[in-house]
Amino acid sequence: xxxxxxxxxxxxxxxxxxxxxxxxxxxxxxxxxxxxxxxxxxxxxxxxxxxxxxxxxxxxxxxxxxxxxxxxxxxxxxxxxxxxxxxxxxxxxxxxxxxxxxxxxxxxxxxxxxxxxxxxxxxxxxxxxxxxxxxxxxxxxxxxxxxxxxxxxxxxxxxxxxxxxxxxxxxxxxxxxxxxxxxxxxxxxxxxxxxxxxxxxxxxxxxxxxxx
Amino acid sequence: xxxxxxxxxxxxxxxxxxxxxxxxxxxxxxxxxxxxxxxxxxx
Numbered sequence: 012x013x014x015x016x017x018x019x020x021x022x023x024x025x026x027x028x029x030x031x032x033x034x035x036x037x038x039x040x041x042x043x044x045x046x047x048x049x050x051x052x053x054x055x056x057x058x059x060x061x062x063x064x065x066x067x068x069x070x071x072x073x074x075x076x077x078x079x080x081x082x083x084x085x086x087x088x089x090x091x092x093x094x095x096x097x098x099x100x101x102x103x104x105x106x107x108x109x110x111x112x113x114x115x116x117x118x119x120x121x122x123x124x125x126x127x128x129x130x131x132x133x134x135x136x137x138x139x140x141x142x143x144x145x146x147x148x149x150x151x152x153x154x155x156x157x158x159x160x161x162x163x164x165x166x167x168x169x170x171x172x173x174x175x176x177x178x179x180x181x182x183x184x185x186x187x188x189x190x191x192x193x194x195x196x197x198x199x200x201x202x203x204x205x206x207x208x209x210x211x212x213x214x215x216x217x218x219x220x221x222x223x
Numbered sequence: 224x225x226x227x228x229x230x231x232x233x234x235x236x237x238x239x240x241x242x243x244x245x246x247x248x249x250x251x252x253x254x255x256x257x258x259x260x261x262x263x264x265x266x
Contacts, residue, residue: 012256015263024266153255160259163266196237199244209265 012152014144015160018088019065019095021144022137024162025155026099029140030133031107037132039123043112046104046124053130054104057097064094092144096137103133110169113176114185114194164202171205172198 014021034040045051063083068091070082108123124130143151172194176182185191251258 013260015259016266020263020266156256156259160262163263192241193233193237196240199241203244206262206265210261211265213265 014152015156016163018092018144019061019098021159022092022095022097022140023061023099023102024166025140025159026096026137027102027106027166028099028158028162029136030100030103033133033136034103034107034123034129037129039119039121039125039129041111041115041117041119042121042123043108043115043118044120044122045108046130047122047126050104050122050124050127050130054101057094057101061094061098064090089145092141096141100130100133100137104130106169110173113173113182114191116183116186164199164206167202167205168195168199170198171201175201 016024034042046054064086067083068086070080071086073080074082104124111119111123124133143155175197176184176194181194185194248258248262249255253261
């Protein structure tokens with residue numbers, strides 16, 4: 012049975028949410044600073060690696076009909092998952108400070124990822140996610156599927172929240188987690204509308220639906 | 224609406240919305256895996 016998201020998207024969404032939760036567990040849930048410069052460079056390289064793998068997969072698909080189109084290597088599911096997960100940790104490292112800056116009043120200006128040890132901890136988490144996803148063990152199917160499906164409205168909702176806070180000039184207002192719930196719920200509300208619109212668009216194009 | 228009453232309703236709006244969302248999702252009369260795939264259908 013398939014997971015709700017394909018390998019690359021699973022890596023991006025679940026990887027991002029998992030690393031974000033890890034950063035909160037490290038006590039950096041309100042840190043507003045971008046990662047230190049060399050760690051930021053590493054995160055950009057992670058995003059770039061996902062981009063290279065994605066473009067190569069696209070070229071490979073084109074190559075099937077147009078043999079003149081070159082590609083670097085035959086796409087592999089493991090590589091798709093691994094580069095997606097690397098992109099997930101990069102998104103967490105870049106997006107979390109933006110969200111924290113928009114949301115929290117507390118002036119925690121520490122970098123969200125301050126040293127290589129913290130980055131290694133996040134990468135270790137990704138290795139665990141990779142193993143769970145690649146194992147195909149049935150015991151993980153439902154928990155991982157629920158986390159995967161939840162990660163989509165949560166992540167899109169957080170991005171919406173940043174726009175809403177900026178639009179209504181409510182940045183830096185939250186003091187407690189309860190304060191954060193109001194803008195987050197608004198972000199999730201708009202995420203549902205956006206995901207619904209995307210689903211309708213996909214249904215219009217492909218003509219298939221999951222639910223009857 | 225009186226200010227006190229409005230403030231109290233606003234306090235509960237976000238948690239009630241999120242709770243209703245989760246409950247509505249799990250109580251919807253479709254197989255769980257179909258619902259999970261449905262959330263991600265547009266991605």
